[in-house]
Amino acid sequence: MTEPAAEAVVDPGIDEKIKKLTPERIESTINKVLTKGAAARLKVYLQTCVHCGLCADACHFYLSNDKDPKFSPVGKVKQTLWEIIRKKGKVDGGFIKDCSRIAHTECNVCRRCSMYCPFGIDIAYLLLLVRRMCALLGVVPQYLQDTVNSHAVTMNQMWVKQDEWIDSLQWQEEDAQDEVKNARIPLDKEGAEIMYSVIGPEPKFLAQLLGNIAMIMAVAGMDWTMPSFDGWDNSNMPMYSGDFETMARVERKHHEAALKLKVKRIVMGECGHAFRGAVYDGPKWLAWKEPPVPIIHAVQFYYELIKSGRIKIAKKFKEPVTVQEPCNIVRGRGLGDMLRYIMRATCEDFRDVYPRYEHNYCCGAGGGVINCGPQWKKSRVKGNRVKAEQLKATGAKFVVTPCHNCHSGIEDIVEHYNLGMHTKFFSEILIDVMEIPEDLKVE
Amino acid sequence: MYEFVSGPLVWISFIVFIGGSIYRLVSMFKLADKEKVIFPYMSLKYSLRSLIHWIIPFASTNMRRRPFMTIITFAFHICLVLTPIFLLSHNLLWYQSWKISWWTMPERTADIMTIIVIFTAIFFLIRRLVLPEVRFVTFLSDYALLTVAVAPFITGFLAYHQWLPYKTMLILHIISGEIMLIAIPFTRLSHMLYFVFTRAYMGSEFGAVRNSKDW
Ligand code: HEM
Ligand code: HEM
Ligand code: SF4
Ligand code: SF4
Numbered sequence: 001m002t003e004p005a006a007e008a009v010v011d012p013g014i015d016e017k018i019k020k021l022t023p024e025r026i027e028s029t030i031n032k033v034l035t036k037g038a039a040a041r042l043k044v045y046l047q048t049c050v051h052c053g054l055c056a057d058a059c060h061f062y063l064s065n066d067k068d069p070k071f072s073p074v075g076k077v078k079q080t081l082w083e084i085i086r087k088k089g090k091v092d093g094g095f096i097k098d099c100s101r102i103a104h105t106e107c108n109v110c111r112r113c114s115m116y117c118p119f120g121i122d123i124a125y126l127l128l129l130v131r132r133m134c135a136l137l138g139v140v141p142q143y144l145q146d147t148v149n150s151h152a153v154t155m156n157q158m159w160v161k162q163d164e165w166i167d168s169l170q171w172q173e174e175d176a177q178d179e180v181k182n183a184r185i186p187l188d189k190e191g192a193e194i195m196y197s198v199i200g201p202e203p204k205f206l207a208q209l210l211g212n213i214a215m216i217m218a219v220a221g222m223d224w225t226m227p228s229f230d231g232w233d234n235s236n237m238p239m240y241s242g243d244f245e246t247m248a249r250v251e252r253k254h255h256e257a258a259l260k261l262k263v264k265r266i267v268m269g270e271c272g273h274a275f276r277g278a279v280y281d282g283p284k285w286l287a288w289k290e291p292p293v294p295i296i297h298a299v300q301f302y303y304e305l306i307k308s309g310r311i312k313i314a315k316k317f318k319e320p321v322t323v324q325e326p327c328n329i330v331r332g333r334g335l336g337d338m339l340r341y342i343m344r345a346t347c348e349d350f351r352d353v354y355p356r357y358e359h360n361y362c363c364g365a366g367g368g369v370i371n372c373g374p375q376w377k378k379s380r381v382k383g384n385r386v387k388a389e390q391l392k393a394t395g396a397k398f399v400v401t402p403c404h405n406c407h408s409g410i411e412d413i414v415e416h417y418n419l420g421m422h423t424k425f426f427s428e429i430l431i432d433v434m435e436i437p438e439d440l441k442v443e
Numbered sequence: 444m445y446e447f448v449s450g451p452l453v454w455i456s457f458i459v460f461i462g463g464s465i466y467r468l469v470s471m472f473k474l475a476d477k478e479k480v481i482f483p484y485m486s487l488k489y490s491l492r493s494l495i496h497w498i499i500p501f502a503s504t505n506m507r508r509r510p511f512m513t514i515i516t517f518a519f520h521i522c523l524v525l526t527p528i529f530l531l532s533h534n535l536l537w538y539q540s541w542k543i544s545w546w547t548m549p550e551r552t553a554d555i556m557t558i559i560v561i562f563t564a565i566f567f568l569i570r571r572l573v574l575p576e577v578r579f580v581t582f583l584s585d586y587a588l589l590t591v592a593v594a595p596f597i598t599g600f601l602a603y604h605q606w607l608p609y610k611t612m613l614i615l616h617i618i619s620g621e622i623m624l625i626a627i628p629f630t631r632l633s634h635m636l637y638f639v640f641t642r643a644y645m646g647s648e649f650g651a652v653r654n655s656k657d658w
Contacts, residue, residue, distance in 0.1 A: 039474050039478065040471065040474035040477065040478045040481060041475075041478065041481070043471075043474065044471055044641060047631060047633050047634075047637060048631070048633070048634045048637040048638070048641055049631070049634075050585075050588075050631055050634050051577070051585050052577065053574060053576040053577035053579075053580060054505060054509075054512075056576040057508070058505075067575070067576065069575045069576040069578070069580070070579070072576045072579070072580075074576075074580050075576065075579050075580060078579070078580050114645055114657065115504070115505075115649075115656075115657050115658065116504075116505045118497060118503075118505070119634065119638060119641045119642060120493065120497075120641050120642045120645030120646065120657055121645075122645060280653070284480050284484075285480075287479050287480055289483050289484075330655070332653050332655070333653055333654050333655070334653065334654030334655040336655075357655075358655045358656055358657075
């Protein structure tokens with residue numbers, strides 16, 4: 001009855017892996033997940049859900065696919081978990097393939113739906129459990145699994161070697177010094193106030209962001225450092241593939257780097273999922289109530305810098321600009337007001353979005369979905385038409401995306417739906433508009 | 444027959460209802476304790492904040508987006524829970540066997556509330572059949588649960604008005620009431636027991652950990 005929702009996509013990480021599965025392995029793996037550790041919430045959620053469908057309207061996949069019930073949050077749970085439980089884990093490889101497609105590529109675990117369910121059922125959590133089952137069976141979209149492998153081996157997402165990492169930092173330090181005198185990227189400075197951490201793709205593809213932060217830190221006069229050793233990468237793809245053991249290793253390493261450098265706090269670059277991993281999902285799995293070193297997101301940091309006057313605005317950004325509110329820092333941490341504060345402080349013509357704050361739509365890329373690779377791009381972009389409509393309604397020319405996933409996801413949407421907009425990280429706006437003190441100006 | 448269903452079976456159903464509910468909640472607490480990351484995250488303040496927004500009509504976004512459904516849901520549940528408790532005929536039975544009694548609502552009010560339950564249940568049925576997103580997640584058990592919930596009202600109503608053979612209707616009524624009580628702890632009707640806790644957990648997570656709202 002359930003024909004595939006998307007056109008058949010070829011993904012060796014799924015297609016090849018299911019060939020190796022035996023019914024016994026599937027059954028025992030599934031039952032391990034169902035009974036170990038996760039039992040309380042899972043049981044209560046499944047017993048409580050009255051199949052009312054009220055969560056449907058929360059999901060951008062559902063709304064964008066013309067309200068196809070296969071994409072509703074509870075619809076996705078039905079096609080996966082309910083079926084698994086009804087069959088007591090006696091499902092075949094083809095079924096696991098569907099599970100991986102649904103849980104890994106058609107849900108951003110953005111948690112919007114838990115604000116629409118009258119019981120507050122955490123559907124994202126249920127679908128993460130499905131991912132967990134798939135991961136333990138070795139069935140994970142290939143691109144996503146590659147980032148997980150990289151995490152497991154190198155502790156960063158992009159197979160960046162230590163010398164490459166240090167090279168990128170030094171190169172960006174030099175570049176930053178062309179704009180701001182004395183801009184530095186201090187490595188391994190013990191006892192600094194701040195450890196700044198970024199995601200693996202920054203040194204790999206977006207190195208200028210490292211230069212940006214060097215300029216911002218110099219202008220604000222901050223005492224900061226970055227680790228030259230493992231633990232510099234705050235991203236966490238295993239959190240999304242379902243490999244929670246590796247997720248925990250990555251989080252532990254990140255926090256250990258901060259402890260080793262004896263910093264007072266960690267400031268994270270503009271990334272949402274990394275924040276989620278470091279602040280709540282990671283600690284939760286490690287059974288830490290709070291992370292050992294306080295962590296703030298770049299948006300909070302920029303808010304502090306601008307509000308306290310450590311950074312002054314010389315000339316505001318003129319073009320009409322709107323914002324993509326990353327789920328993991330807005331629904332996930334309530335940073336919506338600070339985000340608006342820094343937007344208004346730096347932009348003349350800020351256009352707000354609707355729905356907004358915790359009700360904002362996910363970018364469609366988060367939750368590991370964009371990391372599933374190019375073969376899944378079509379269904380991902382198709383699954384977020386509502387985002388295109390929402391952005392279009394603002395009439396803005398630029399979208400600020402203070403999150404890496406949002407950045408790439410919104411770029412894809414802008415292109416596919418011909419919105420004629422440009423995406424920017426907030427730091428790109430900030431370095432444009434901030435006042436560089438006389439003594440730091442490069443003649 | 445009447446003696447049996449209105450005597451021992453009533454006892455049995457209440458014992459199963461109360462005992463079963465306690466059993467369900469105790470096992471939930473035990474499991475939650477084992478999961479380790481549930482209780483440390485709970486916060487009374489944010490639990491209450493969430494509950495308040497979800498038991499007051501129109502206090503949550505989704506309720507405001509679907510005003511008709513909200514009215515129907517609240518009417519259904521309020522009438523469903525209050526009618527049997529404050530019904531004169533039920534009260535008389537409590538008095539006969541336990542010599543306890545409390546406020547009862549006028550019979551006419553009870554009658555109207557019964558009709559409300561029946562009609563809102565019909566609405567739920569139609570909704571289930573018509574809306575694709577609801578139909579997609581509907582099983583036979585969903586119709587069965589709806590029937591279990593509404594049956595005491597239909598049979599009670601028919602018994603009260605004595606349109607059909609009274610004795611038969613009454614026996615059917617009592618049996619259906621007993622089935623409903625027994626079903627609550629062991630079917631999805633247990634959402635009545637769990638509602639407070641699922642909300643409290645999500646409220647705590649959104650409030651205390653995520654610093655945002657869940658309504
Ligand atoms: C379990 C044991 C129960 C017994 C012994 C019982 C007994 C009765 C009796 C004797 C009547 C009065 C009929 C008349 O007027 O002659 C009645 C009416 C009624 N009962 Fe029950 N009942 C039981 C459970 C329930 C339950 C669980 C519900 C609903 C949740 C319920 C809902 C009603 C309603 C709504 C009416 C009255 C309908 C109207 O006035 O239009 N009963 N019941
Ligand atoms: C007293 C605490 C209870 C609470 C807070 C509660 C809450 C809810 C909620 C939030 C829903 C979701 C769908 C909707 O909004 O209609 C629902 C559905 C439902 N409830 Fe309850 N409920 C309670 C007790 C009961 C009881 C005692 C029964 C019957 C024995 C019941 C029967 C139902 C049924 C049949 C539905 C599904 C309607 C459908 O088919 O869509 N509820 N309840
Ligand atoms: S994408 Fe977001 S709204 Fe949709 S099911 Fe997943 S968590 Fe819920
Ligand atoms: S809104 Fe909640 S109870 Fe209703 S179908 Fe969705 S998850 Fe289940």
